[in-house]
Amino acid sequence: MASIDRLSINQYTLRQWTLPELLQGCSSEDVPWVALWRDKVAETGLKETVKLLEGTGLRVSSLCRGGFFPAAGPEQESSNRAENRRAVDEAAALGTDTLVLVCGGVVGRDLDRSRRMVEEGIADLLPFATATGVKLGIEPLHPMFAADRSVIVSLRQANRIVEAFSHPHLGVVIDVYHVWWDPEVYAEVTRVAGHILGFHVNDWIVPLPDVLNGRGMMGDGVIEIERLRAAVERAGYGGPIEVEIFNEQLWRAPGIDALRLVKERFLRFV
């Protein structure tokens, strides 16, 4: 990238920072966007977060996360649905139009049923999100998260849902870590043109230090990031690009050093 105009820092990339520290740090480093997480926002408080944001001029590219639709029973389903409505409301309050959906894992050793529950959950949430002015972005996760985090494991699968609903408030969020391995990924990026709500970058390092918290810094791994970015742009996406790295080593560094490294790598490898 020629500039950091489209750079968004996903909050968990700099987990060592509190939310106020994150906003101050990004502001002082001229980063224009941040992506927030509900748990971190709750720590600071929603109203306080909104106030802090106003002070910095930073914009929120997305809120993470809604979803976790498959439920073990009606009670859990009902509480999930209420929770997802709160997530939509928080996204709106934070001034972002995108709620990222991490769809949830397998319940009852029944993958097909779990996948149907995702579609049912989206059908339930979409009218509420639309009325609130928030878009729902299905983020297919890497298949290694199929059991416990997302039964939606490929862009093709997400696209089928997007096509089935064919609704301006439903799209996909594409994270290179989750999709890079997929032989269909370029075809599916083309297919979902006009419905891409977010793009996340990081890298896949070898050997993988950890399934959850072993994501790499851009340039340290095997992902063809620029090629994927170009494909996403050809498919019409020109919005913020979130750097989302869960990495124990990165979290041990001082936040400001980690942020400067992210900026440098964003310019070199995205």
Add this chain to the structure above:
Amino acid sequence: MASIDRLSINQYTLRQWTLPELLQGCSSEDVPWVALWRDKVAETGLKETVKLLEGTGLRVSSLCRGGFFPAAGPEQESSNRAENRRAVDEAAALGTDTLVLVCGGVVGRDLDRSRRMVEEGIADLLPFATATGVKLGIEPLHPMFAADRSVIVSLRQANRIVEAFSHPHLGVVIDVYHVWWDPEVYAEVTRVAGHILGFHVNDWIVPLPDVLNGRGMMGDGVIEIERLRAAVERAGYGGPIEVEIFNEQLWRAPGIDALRLVKERFLRFV
């Protein structure tokens, strides 16, 4: 399963045993098949292994592994090709008609080129394997191994290669751990009917203890093993079913206890 007539013990499931111990243990427990690994066979010696097998009456369902086709340069490519010929010869010597291909990871951060090298490598090896009477079984690995072990990450992708060659000595090996998450898996099992050369069982446990060595015992995880087994049978596969579990905890148990647990779970969950 109603009996253990089709049970094959993949050697790495009982890594705590030497090859002679494995053959003796399986024989004493009336297990009819074993699946061997080249490194373990080399430790005992090929001729000695053949002799030991003759004494027990055990049959070898497959030899693991050939493959690792993507190469950083011509020298590595040439040595890989020679190594794969040796693997074919060893399979024949051990009396199995199936060499499992673990196709190899990404070289030079170029996924497309790495995938082409897999097809080139198979094209190179197939005439030799055919002349030797050995079949090549492409085993698609879970996408979390795309970087370092197999750029072939789905059954669909393996099937396309099988169809492109359309050769009686080329097929697929299906391992539930690698394919269970795939929304296309049942369609692709049907599609590859007549070309299934092996079927491996184990389970996916939550949370995953380790990418490489955290596979679960059948019944301990989320995989719909019986459903997949039934699909593979409908697609015409009635051969040995290999139990292949890489698991640190299992390896700490006495071999005979681990083997008896495998038998019990095979009867209950496969």
